[in-house]
Amino acid sequence: MDPATLIGMAIAFGALVGTLAMEGSTISAILLPAPMLLVFVATIAVGIASGTIRDLMLAVKALPRAFVGKPPKPHETIDQVVAFAEKARREGLLSLEQEADNEADPFLKKALQNIADGTDGEELRNLLEDEIATRTASDRVAGKFFTTLGGFAPTVGIIGTVVSLTHVLENLSTPGKLGPLIAAAFVATLWGLLSANFLWLPIGSRLRRLSDLEAQRMTLLMEGVLAVQAGSQPRLLGERLRAMVPANALPKLSKAA
Template sequence: MDPATLIGMVLAFGALVTMVVMDGASITSLLIPAPMIFVLGATVAVGIASGTIKDALLAVKALPRAFKGKVSPPQAIIDQVVSLAETARRNGLLALEQEAEGVDDPFLKDALQNIADGTDAEELRIMLEDQIATQARSNRTAAKFFATMGGYAPTVGIIGTVVSLTHVLENLDSPATLGPAIASAFVATLWGLLSANFLWLPIGARLSRLSELEVERMTLLMEGILAVQAGSQPRLLGERLRAMVPAYALPQAA
C-alpha cells in the first residue's frame, strides 16, 4: 500500500484546521450541513450526469485503489521475469505452464499459458498490447470521472452561494440574522473549492498516476515474457529490462 493520497489529504485538511485555529475562528463555522450537502451531493450528481451509469460504477469501484493502490517495484518484476527465463532455459518453454499455476497476476498468468500452448510471438504481442490498452482505457475512465467532479465543484459552490445570498436579500429587514446567513452562503463556495482541490482532483490525479505505473508494469512484463519466449539469456534480459526503467525507480548500488 502506498499511503501518499491519505497522507496528502490529512496534511491538507490539517493545514486548513491550523489556519482556522490560528485566526481565532471555530472549525464548526465551516461545517454547516446545508451548503455541504448541496455542494457534495450536487457535484456527485452532475458527475454522474456527465457520463454513463457504468462510468460512475467503475469510478466507485476504483475509489479504494486511490487510497490503497499498491505500486510494484520494477526490480521485483525484473527478478521474476529473469527467474522465468532461467526456468525456460533449463526446462524448456513447457515448464512455464507449471509456473503459471503459482502466479496471481492474471496478465502474467495468461501470457505464460499462451507461451506454453505454443502461441506465435507476434500474435502474443498483439494480444498483450490489446490487454494493456484495454486496462489503460478502463483506468482513464475512472480517473476522468473524479477529475470531472473537480471541475464542477467550484461552480456548484458558487451556485449554492448565489442561492443563499438570494435568501439573504429577501430578509434584509432582519439584521440580526444577516451575519450567520451570509457566512452560510460563502461556506458553499468554500466547500466547492475544498472538495475540488482537496478531494476530487487529487483522487483523479492519483488514479491517473497509478494507471501510468500499471501500464509501465504490464509493458515491462510483456517485453520480458516475449524475450523469454525468444530464448533470451537471463542475465542479458535482466540488463535489458533494467534499461527500460528510470534509474530513480531501481535500487541504488551500495
C-alpha cells in the same frame, strides 16, 4: 500500501483547521449541513449525469485504490521475469505451463500459457498490447470521473452561494442577521473549492498515476516474456529490462546486480 494520498489530504485539512484557529474561528463555522449537502450531493449527481452508470461503478470500485493502492515494484517484476528465463533455458518453454498454473496475475498467466502453447511471438505481442490498452482505458475512466467532479464542484459551490444570497436579500429588513447569513452563504463556495482541490482532483490524479504505473509494469512483463520466448540470455534480459525503468525506481541493490 503507499500512504501519499492519506498523508497529503491530512496535511491539507490540517492546514485548513490551523488557519481557522489562527483567525480565531473554529471548524464548526464551516460545517454547515445545507451548503455541504448541496455541494457534495449535487456534484456527484452532475458527475453521474455527465457519464454512464458503468463509469460510476468503475469509479466506486477503484476508489479504495486511491488510498490503499500499492504501486508496483519494477525490480520485483524484473527478477520474476529473469527467473522465468532461467527456467526456460534449463527445462524448455513447456516448463512455463506449470508457472502459468501457479500465477495469480491474469495478465502474466495468459502470457505464460500462450508461450507454453507455442503461440507466435508477433501474435502474442498483439494480444498483450491489446490487453494493456484495454486495462489502461478502463482504469482511466475512474480517474476521469473524479477529475470531472473536481471541475464541477467549484461551480456547484457558487450556485449554493447564489441560492443562499437570495435568502439574505429576503432579510434586508433585519440588519442584525445579515452578517451571519452572508458568511454562511459563502460556505458553499468554500466547500466547492475545498472538495475539488482537497478531494476530487487528488483522487483522480492518484488513480491516473497508479494506472500509468500498472501499464508500465504490464509493458515490462510483456517485453520480458516475449524475450523469454525468443530465447534471450537471462543476464542480458535483466539488463535490458532495467534499462527500461527509470533509475530512481530501482533500488541500489537491483541496479548494481
